[in-house]
Amino acid sequence: MSEGDHKVSRISSEAIFVERPLSSSKFLTSLILCLSLIVVDLKFDTSNAFRGYLQDILSPLYNLVEVPLTLIESFSSFVTSKQELRETIKEYQEDNNKLLVINSQLVEITRRNSELDLVWNSAQIKKEAYLLGQKKFLSANSLRPRMVLSIKNDNSVVKINQAVMSSGGIMGKITSVGRNSAEVMMVHDPRSMIPIISSTTRIHAVLQGKGLKRFGKLINIKKTAKLKEGEDLYSSGLGGFFPPNFFVGKIISIQDKVDDEFLEVKVEFLGIPEEQDFFLIFTG
Secondary structure, three states: OOHHHHHHHHHHHHHHHOOOOOOHHHHHHHHHHHHHHHHHHHHHOHHHHHHHHHHHHHHHHHHHHHHHHHHHHHHHHHHHHHHHHHHHHHHHHHHHHHHHHHHHHHHHHHHHHHHHHHHHHHOOOOHHHEEEEEEEEEOOOOOOOEEEEEOOOOOOOOOOOOEEEEOOEEEEEEEEEOOOEEEEEEOOOOOOEEEEEEOOOOOEEEEEEOOOOOEEEEEEEEOOOOOOOOOEEEEOOOOOOOOOOOEEEEEEEEEOOOOOOEEEEEEEOOOOHHHOOEEEEEOO
16 A cells, blocks of 8 residues: 555544534524524423423323223232231131120020029929039949039038939939039949839839949839839839939830749830939938
8 A cells, every 4th residue: 555545544534533613603503593492482382382292192102001000000909908808708707706606605504594494493392402513424334324413512411322313303312422523323223222103003112223225123013013114103202312202214114024923114214414414412
């Protein structure tokens, strides 16, 4: 490359990057144009018109931007409302559960009051002659059935061999006693012996427990006795342990066996201790 070429290139690059001063005529023209625009805007309010024009153009874009924001806000409100609804439902469920518990307690109280009324109404003598006991334990052993009652024996009025009764009649007798509890031998225990009288034929006999499914039997009943099936049996009061005229059981079968000297008289005890909570102890 020749020296002349180098000079041309250097001159050209310098010409490109040289900052030329603005001529006074161009500056004056620009200034006049700016001042004119300001005057026109002040007089005719062109900037507001231009902004309004831009507003008309851009408003659809604003709507496009606003729609997602509205959806987000609506979804947030929906989630919040759903959470509040869940909390409200939970509170209602808790209140409903409390009401169910209270209702169950009221039903139980009503049942116990009804049972107490039946128990007290079954007492055919003064209430002062009885002490109320509440079932604490009931044995599942049918051969040696026993029950434990919770009592208040502060004055030692409860004693061994006293009768225990309920609305279903005589249930047994006291076999051991403490200050706060007493053990009861049930009527269907094979050791239990209760003097009875039949309701129709007025026959006196002794009722012994059989130890199975609350059954008993009348012992030493002669074949000449005119007892009837379905006849009710009541305590006779003989012996002094059981008060008289309390229901004990019902004759369900009478068998006359050839090789037996006495009738076989089967009795069912109708009182069901599993379904009762309160019992009366005869202390009179």
